[in-house]
Amino acid sequence: MNSELLQRLKDAAFEIRCRTIREIASFGSGHIGGSMSIVELLSYLYFHEMNVDPADPKKEDRDRLVVSKGHSGPAVYATLAYRGFFPDSLLETLNQGGTMLPSHCDMLKTPGIDFTAGSLGQGFSAALGIATAQRLKGMDARTFTIIGDGESQEGQVYEVAEAAGAWGTDNLFAFLDKNGKQLDGCVEDIIPAFDTFGRWESFGWDVQEIDGHDFAQIESAVEKAKQHHGKPHMIIMNTIKSYGYIPGETEKNNHSMSISKEGAEAAIKALREREGRA
Numbered sequence: 193m194n195s196e197l198l199q200r201l202k203d204a205a206f207e208i209r210c211r212t213i214r215e216i217a218s219f220g221s222g223h224i225g226g227s228m229s230i231v232e233l234l235s236y237l238y239f240h241e242m243n244v245d246p247a248d249p250k251k252e253d254r255d256r257l258v259v260s261k262g263h264s265g266p267a268v269y270a271t272l273a274y275r276g277f278f279p280d281s282l283l284e285t286l287n288q289g290g291t292m293l294p295s296h297c298d299m300l301k302t303p304g305i306d307f308t309a310g311s312l313g314q315g316f317s318a319a320l321g322i323a324t325a326q327r328l329k330g331m332d333a334r335t336f337t338i339i340g341d342g343e344s345q346e347g348q349v350y351e352v353a354e355a356a357g358a359w360g361t362d363n364l365f366a367f368l369d370k371n372g373k374q375l376d377g378c379v380e381d382i383i384p385a386f387d388t389f390g391r392w393e394s395f396g397w398d399v400q401e402i403d404g405h406d407f408a409q410i411e412s413a414v415e416k417a418k419q420h421h422g423k424p425h426m427i428i429m430n431t432i433k434s435y436g437y438i439p440g441e442t443e444k445n446n447h448s449m450s451i452s453k454e455g456a457e458a459a460i461k462a463l464r465e466r467e468g469r470a
């Protein structure tokens with residue numbers, strides 16, 4: 193990855209993290225853990241990879257993103273705001289009455305959200321449907337989707353695995369946010385995910401495993417996937433739940449957390465220092 197792009201993406205990730213932390217603090221609590229673990233991916237998709245236009249969020253030939261772990265809405269909204277889909281000021285309305293930004297992604301409420309999610313497993317099915325429609329219409333567009341490792345315990349996920357593998361849906365690019373944690377504990381303690389890589393391969397997917405916080409690895413995996421025709425793509429991302437919201441990184445229960453306004457500013461200061469930013 194060239195250094196100019198790397199710096200641009202790192203800056204975007206920092207801006208998105210600051211916005212996500214403040215946004216959750218404006219409501220007082222929210223899904224910080226699974227929001228922060230996908231920030232590098234969101235930065236990469238919206239600031240480098242995806243064909244989207246904030247001035248025309250519904251343009252037909254766009255690439256789509258279905259965040260099937262829809263509780264990560266706060267990070268997605270922060271990304272969309274920073275990309276220019278709507279003003280930053282809306283982030284302060286997160287989850288409040290009448291908001292355009294409900295805690296879970298809603299395609300009827302928010303410009304730039306391609307599918308409603310929150311009931312784990314369902315968004316992933318929709319992503320396959322959207323990718324299939326793009327193919328049937330002869331479009332060049334891709335569908336990106338993000339699922340969680342806890343979400344991967346949903347049986348519906350494996351209906352998608354089977355169908356997409358059988359159909360060779362190669363415009364479907366899935367990312368598994370393997371942060372090792374679900375709502376109330378570690379995946380390994382609840383339903384250990386035996387051989388995640390082999391499992392997806394066995395369904396006929398093109399599978400890679402990377403560090404989900406490393407932009408160079410994200411770029412190389414996406415570029416490799418684009419060259420691999422005839423199979424849907426699964427990029428397993430090893431991540432840290434709450435990454436970048438430093439007080440949450442070492443917290444056992446970091447799925448949904450309370451954040452005060454002062455706590456948000458202290459956390460942003462700590463992140464700024466850790467990243468060596470002025």
Ligand SMILES: Cc1ncc(C[n+]2csc(CCOP(=O)(O)OP(=O)(O)O)c2C)c(N)n1
Pocket residue numbers: 225226227229261263310311312313339340341342343344369371373374375433447
């Ligand atoms: C069908 C369904 N069951 C339960 C929930 C409640 N729930 C919300 S988030 C979550 C844990 C998800 O864990 P994971 O997919 O690993 O998400 P992440 O760690 O990325 O936050 C659960 C059980 C839900 N949203 N949908």
Ligand SMILES: [Mg+2]
Pocket residue numbers: 340341342369370371372373374
């Ligand atoms: Mg998880």
